[in-house]
Every structure is written in C-alpha cells, then in structure tokens.
Amino acid sequence: MRALRVFPQAVWEFVAGDDWRTALGVVLALAITALIATTSVAAWWVMPIAVLGLLGLSLRRSSR
Amino acid sequence: MSAAELALFFSVFLACAVEAVEALTIVLAVGVTRGWSSALAGVGAAVAVLAAVVGVLGPALTELPIDVLRLSIGGLLLVFGLQWLRKAILRAAGLKAIHDEQAAFDQETAQARAAGHRHAGFDGYSFTIAFKGVLLEGLEVAFIVLTFGANQHHIGIAAAAAGLAVAMVLAAGIAARAPLARVPENTMKFAVGVMLTSFGMFWGAEGAGAGWPAGDAALLVIVPCVLAVSIAMAAILRRASALHPAQLIGRVPGEDAERLSVNA
Numbered sequence: 434m435r436a437l438r439v440f441p442q443a444v445w446e447f448v449a450g451d452d453w454r455t456a457l458g459v460v461l462a463l464a465i466t467a468l469i470a471t472t473s474v475a476a477w478w479v480m481p482i483a484v485l486g487l488l489g490l491s492l493r494r495s496s497r
Numbered sequence: 498m499s500a501a502e503l504a505l506f507f508s509v510f511l512a513c514a515v516e517a518v519e520a521l522t523i524v525l526a527v528g529v530t531r532g533w534s535s536a537l538a539g540v541g542a543a544v545a546v547l548a549a550v551v552g553v554l555g556p557a558l559t560e561l562p563i564d565v566l567r568l569s570i571g572g573l574l575l576v577f578g579l580q581w582l583r584k585a586i587l588r589a590a591g592l593k594a595i596h597d598e599q600a601a602f603d604q605e606t607a608q609a610r611a612a613g614h615r616h617a618g619f620d621g622y623s624f625t626i627a628f629k630g631v632l633l634e635g636l637e638v639a640f641i642v643l644t645f646g647a648n649q650h651h652i653g654i655a656a657a658a659a660g661l662a663v664a665m666v667l668a669a670g671i672a673a674r675a676p677l678a679r680v681p682e683n684t685m686k687f688a689v690g691v692m693l694t695s696f697g698m699f700w701g702a703e704g705a706g707a708g709w710p711a712g713d714a715a716l717l718v719i720v721p722c723v724l725a726v727s728i729a730m731a732a733i734l735r736r737a738s739a740l741h742p743a744q745l746i747g748r749v750p751g752e753d754a755e756r757l758s759v760n761a
Contacts, residue, residue, distance in 0.1 A: 447636065448576060452583070456576045463572050463705050470706030477707040480698045481719070484579070485726065488694075491583045496592050496734055 508692040513662035523630030526605030535620035539627030568704025578693025585687035590734035602676040
C-alpha cells in the first residue's frame with residue numbers, strides 16, 4: 434500500500450520538480466497548440482511565446 | 498553526422514557529464530571515508546536498476562506512434578528543460594548558490610564520518626548513499642538518453658554519448674582521486690537547459706500537430722534564440738539583484754546534492 438502511495442509521488446516530484454505551475458503551463462500550451470493546429474491557422478508560434486512567459490514567471494517567483 | 502545528430506550527441510554528452518560529476522562526488526566521499534567495497538556494490542546495484550529501466554522503456558518508447566512520442570516526450574523535455582534553465586539563470590544572476598563539488602564532497606564526507614561506526618564487512622550506509630546518489634543522478638541521464646534517442650531514432654548515438662561522458666568523468670576522477678571541482682558544471686547546466694528547452698519546444702509543437710517554418714532547420718533559430726533570451730534574463734536579474742544586494746547568494750556547500758528531485 435505504501436508503494437502505491439510513494440511511487441506516484443516520486444514520479445510527480447521527478448517530472449514536476451519544485452515548480453508545478455510551469456509543468457501545468459507546458460501542458461496547457463501544448464493543448465492550445467493542438468487546438469489551433471486543427472484549424473487553418475499556423476500553430477508553431479504558441480510554444481515560443483509560452484516558453485518565454487513560463488520562464489519569465491518562474492524566474493519571477495523564484496527570485497522574490 | 499548531421500547537425501541534428503551532432504546536437505543530440507552534444508546535449509546528451511553534456512547532461513550525462515554533469516550528472517556523472519555529481520554522482521562521482523557522492524561515491525568518492527563515502528568510498529574514501531568508509532571504504533570502497535560497499536560503496537562500489539551500491540554503484541553496481543544502481544547501474545543494474547538503470548540498465549533495467551532503459552532495457553524496458555527503450556523498446557516500448559520506440560513502438561509508440563511518432564506524434565504521440567513527440568508530444569509526450571517534447572512536453573516532458575520542456576518541463577525538465579525549463580527547470581534546468583531557471584536554476585541556471587538564477588545561478589548566473591547570483592540568486593542561487595553555485596554548485597561547488599569540493600564543498601559538496603566536504604559535506605558528504607562529514608556526514609559519512611558522523612554516520613557512526615562502520616562494522617567489518619558490508620556497510621549499509623555506504624551502499625545506500627552510493628546507490629541513491631548514482632540512481633537519482635542516473636535516472637535523469639537514462640531519461641534524456643531514451644527521449645532524445647527514441648525521438649530521433651538514434652538511441653545508439655545517445656547511448657554512445659552517455660557512455661563516453663561517464664567514461665571520461667570516471668577516468669578523470671580516478672586520475673585526480675578527488676571531486677572534479679574544476680569542471681565548469683554551472684556553464685554546462687546552462688547549455689543543457691537551453692538544449693532541453695529548445696528540443697522540447699520543437700518536438701512538443703510538432704507532436705501537437707504544428708509545423709515549424711523551414712522544418713528541422715527551425716532548430717538553428719530556436720537554439721540561439723533560447724540562449725540569447727536566457728542570457729538576457731540572467732543579465733536583467735543580476736542588474737535587479739545588484740539594486741537589492743540582500744538577495745545575492747554565494748557558494749553554499751552541496752546546496753542541491755541531496756535533493757529528492759534530480760532535476761538540474
């Protein structure tokens with residue numbers, strides 16, 4: 434039972450690290466990219482903007 | 498070797514070298530302080546676990562459809578890359594302690610001495626610390642080798658880069674018989690953060706169905722742009738922290754050597 438609780442927690446810590454907001458932001462950015470890609474509009478620009486914003490916000494939180 | 502293959506080799510080599518340097522410091526500290534047999538047994542056990550992880554996940558990953566692979570792996574690489582990059586920028590700006598292998602070694606050695614009397618034969622403390630150190634540092638290496646390799650269908654190149662990095666660090670450690678404090682670890686982490694973020698962004702967008710202008714050649718623009726933005730952010734933060742000197746942080750011994758999460 435303990436392993437069932439500890440393993441997902443270890444995976445979460447390995448993937449999300451100490452900044453879950455950035456991980457969530459990446460997922461959202463990819464979802465928006467996928468959504469726009471289904472239309473006739475180019476979707477490549479979403480990720481660079483998202484990365485710029487997520488990195489900036491993450492740095493702002495860390496440097497406070 | 499193509500530009501993409503060279504970038505793959507370079508990224509994996511740097512990431513593996515950084516992690517190997519950190520693992521070497523931990524193993525050296527317990528080996529020197531408490532004896533080598535149990536420490537090396539811990540290293541062997543960790544390597545066996547890592548080999549099993551690569552052996553199971555490697556073939557499974559290559560079976561996934563390419564878009565699913567790129568979306569999931571691109572996303573994961575981006576999450577990892579942004580964390581490496583954030584910490585590297587904070588270090589470059591003087592807002593996070595620079596990782597110092599000599600200080601980490603001194604701290605590990607002191608802890609090993611304080612851990613109590615060592616009985617003859619198997620030393621559980623040495624085994625556990627060496628096992629944990631190599632496994633935690635190695636898991637990220639295994640992840641980078643698998644993801645970069647599977648995505649470009651070059652697990653062989655990725656594995657060769659990882660093997661070369663570990664062999665070079667090991668040889669240097671044996672020659673020096675000391676932690677590799679002169680390796681430019683923080684610069685290497687900055688470079689790895691830039692590469693992971695760039696490739697993660699590129700593959701993630703492709704996996705989500707977006708097409709980059711100029712295809713793979715877009716990476717030749719993405720990587721320098723991510724590097725330039727990161728350097729600019731570090732400069733801005735350094736300037737801001739100069740106005741508020743209380744935020745500045747110096748060298749702290751092994752500030753992240755015992756972290757649970759091995760990200761950067």
